[in-house]
Structures are given as C-alpha cells and as structure tokens.
Amino acid sequence: MPELPEVETIKNELLPLITGRRITGITLPWEGIVKESSIEEFRHRLTGRKITDISRRGKYLILSLDSDDLLIIHLKMTGSLILKRDCEEPPDYVRAVIHLDNGSSIFFRDLRKFGVLRLLMETGEIESKLGPEPLDDDFTPKVLAQRLARRTASIKAVLLDQKVVAGIGNMYADESLYASGIHPERPAGSLTKGEIEHLHKAIRQILWAAIGHKGASVNTYFLPDGSEGTAHYFFRVAHGKGKTCPVCGSPIERIAVRNRGTYFCPKCQRMK
DNA sequence: CCCGGAACCTGAAGGC
C-alpha cells in the first residue's frame, strides 16, 4: 500500500532513469485507468512528449512533460510502477504501459484496478484536495494543532484525511499514534498541546525513517526495479496480527476505525 | 463544513 514514503521512493528511483526520456507510445490493457479524458486524447497528448521532471505531492506522482501537460499518477492501494527493458518478461496485472525511447517501458501494475492516470494542465485540482506536506519545514506542531482543533472524529480517521496532512495512510497513522502513546479512537480535537507535539515529531521521524528504508513492502508495493523496501521490518504495531508490544509486552489489539484495520497497544495507548 | 458508511475491485487466506 503506497503511502508517502513509498511514493517518495518511487519518485527518487525513477527520477534519474526517466527524466529526459521521450514517450514513444502508450499501451492500455485496461482503459478504465484513464480518467477525465478520452483514450484517443490521452494517447495523443502523451505520445512524442519528453519527460522533464518527476515529483510527488501527498500520494500523487506528477510527471512533467515538455508540452506543459502534467501526467498525474495515483497508485491507490495495490499499484506499482515497474521499469523494464522491452525485451524482458512484463509483470502481471499490467493496466498501462508508457513506452520510452531507450528501449524501456514503465509498467503500471495494479491488481485491484483502483489506480488512476490523468492529464492536467496545472496542479490546482490536486492541491485543493491536500493539506500540508508533513516533511516540509513549514509543517510545525502549531499547523498540526490548528488542523486537529475542534474535530470530533477519531485521531486515526483525521490523520487519514488527506486535507489535514497529505500522504499519511493506514500503516503510518498506526505507527505514529503508537510512537506518541495516543489511542487511535481519541477525538482529534481532544489532544493536548503536548500530545500534538509528540505526534508531530513521531510523524516526521517515522516518515523519514521509512523513506530511508525505501518504503514498506507489506503487500504489493515494489520499487521500480522490482525489489522490496524494508520499512515494514521496523513496524512496531502496523499489521501486527499476533504481535506483542515491544515496550510492555501486551498483545497488540486490532479494531476497526472507519473500516480500517487499526493496530495499537491497549496499555501504552490509553483513552484516558 | 463535518462525519461515517458504502462503493470501487480482485486475490489471498481461513473456515467448514
């Protein structure tokens, strides 16, 4: 499940390999992956264009083109981008292929077909859906506090809201709440200043560390070369079925918050 | 605006 660290890793890995490359064609084994433009228009606007940059905002990947179009990629839950030579065996579940002028292609594989490709002229549409980048310098505890204030929903649900903070998903929400000793069902607006400061620090540390480990390959996430990240080896509660708390030894509990599997230590993360 | 639940999808895993 690609969240901020996984998407950041894909961006970092692809950047030196595809910038400057020209797109020679698009293959769409599943046309439903393209949103908001016709297949013909999509192909036409991409074919022959040069990729000038690749960046990330929240969980979105943004390929900049020399036409000033932006190719917006969202991997949703099971998407990954695999870069392969055209002479190699293609991966399974390929929904789109971006053919490049150096004999390689970017394969968008996505078991569950939730992934999305769309062309935009500017980033306004995705900016309007996203809150601050948690790793930017201007994401301060005060900014987080303002975004949690007066919210009655659980802190877990609010952390998953991309308008509050961009890029946090189920795994890193659980890890951040565990690290800051906050019960996932606490109303977001009830957190104290000290708890918010702790949570803010935990979010940044955990996301930075996960990027250092090139993301967490808990399910269908792979790096563009097909290898796996190792961030999940360092998870303390996320996907912690049958695990025990590394601090107090209590069994990790699983509850559902907004239909999300939520793991926490009932002793270290109290409701108060 | 805020909140929670359903929908979108497909395969793996577990129960019987």
Add this chain to the structure above:
DNA sequence: TGCCTTCAGGTTCCGG
C-alpha cells in the same frame, strides 16, 4: 478438495 466468507485499505461519493 472446494465453496463461501472475510480481509486488504486510498479515495470519492452520498446521505444525515
């Protein structure tokens, strides 16, 4: 063995 149910969890849509 095989069928059935449940689980996985990012985003959007919809009703309250």
